[in-house]
Amino acid sequence: MLGAIGLDERQESAYRALVALGAAEVRDLAHRLALPETDTERALRRLESQGLAAQSSARTGRWVAAPPAVALGALLTQQRHELERAELAAALLAEEYRAEAAEPAVHDLVEVVTGASAVAHRFLQLQLGAAEEVCALVTGRPIAVTGMDNEAEERAAVRGVSYRVVLEREVLSLPNGIIELSAALGRDEQVRVVDRVPTKLVVADRSLAMVPLTGRGAEPAALVVHASGLLESLTGLFEAVWRDALPLRLGPGGQARELPPDAPDATDLEVLSLLLAGMTDASVAKQLDLGLRTVQRRVKGLMELAGVTTRLQLGWHAYEKGWVARDLRG
Known part of the structure; x- marks a missing residue:
């Protein structure tokens, strides 16, 4: 919980224990935390550098906790200030990028991402960077990324990002297919199904898209497409598949149920x-x-x-x- 202000799990546990006790010696605190004394003292030194703990002036070897409201308040204020500076830097960089990309060269409109880890990471970035809407075509046989990322979708949903997803029918027969569908519908995502989708595709805010480059058996690679005629074509492809797909709902017993296109729930x-x-x-x-x-x-x-x-x-x-x-x- 306190990782946002730079504390790891041991340091947070040490501070919580120290707050509960008010003051304690290293030996007693180490016993309470089930940690070696050297690790406990190292954690206390880190808390001391953060202004969260101090050595007692009245008794050598005894540590006292700084009042949370004061100590944590100061750290949170500092973090907010640093975050504001980072946001300003990001805005300036984005403006500089837009100025430089006013007339981008053809080779700057696409980028090739190679390797399963890199593809999965870029896929996650695409979703987390979306501000309004993510559109996706999901195949039943993914290469580097399995379906959509539930954690990323949950984080995006909290920010108000909407999802429109078209699943290949085969996805529903996968081991976690219905579970993932239920989670998606629970987040108020719009989900539809077709027999086959032409390709796996993700489009974020109609400004960035990602499509696979390689087939099964080859090293996973993907093409990230920036604003261009190609991006417009990919967006149009999604919309065409979306129009022909059938809405999905979960019926009794968790069974996927297809609805006629003109049947709201x-x-x-x-x-x-x-x-x-x-x-x-x-x-x-x-x-x-x-x-x-x-x-x-x-x-x-x-x-x-x-x-x-x-x-x-x-x-x-x-x-x-x-x-x-x-x-x-x-």
Whole structure:
């Protein structure tokens, strides 16, 4: 928990124990932590350098903990300051990069990543760097990366990044296929399925894409594509596959269930009905105990499902398709 301010697990344990005891000798603290005395003293020295502990002036060999509110507060303030400086440096570098890349050379529009570890790392970076949306085509026979990365997706979802994923049907028969699908749907990701996808593909914010370069048996390699006509083509490829794919939901017993393209689920219909009744997104979220971003993502999904661009059009489409009924009693 305190790793963000530079403490490792032993140092954090030593500080927590020292806070609980108020003061302790190295021998007693080492016994409490089940560590050698030399390791315990080394941890205390590190805490001393961070201002979290000090040697007692009244008794030699005895250590006391610095008050957490004061000591940790100072370290957190320092970390925030350093993070702000890093963010500023990143913004300046990004601006410099944009200026240099105003008219990039052809060879700067793509990069080749070679080796399973490098490909997996770049794949993770692509997701963690996304700010708005990640689109992906997932094959049943991955080479260097298996499906999507649950941890990366969870971290991205916390930041409000939405996911649209098309799975090859074979993925659902893999050992962890249904588990991963359930986790994805639990994060309010939009997931669809087709018999075959043309290639594994990830597109982040429509500004960066990644596709495999090699087949099975060869050393894994991938092509990272920056803003260009090729990127637009890859984005168009995803959208074409997405339009033809069938939405997936988990039915009773955890069985994957394919829905017709024009069939929103029960929660979608609740959201839609409340919006048509005049409620705001925030009111709908509160009423249904959903997050505001979840409501907005569902509305966006319904608009895509209906093939419309405004909420007014969505309301008309909903009536025409029988998703909701007009109240004729008034």
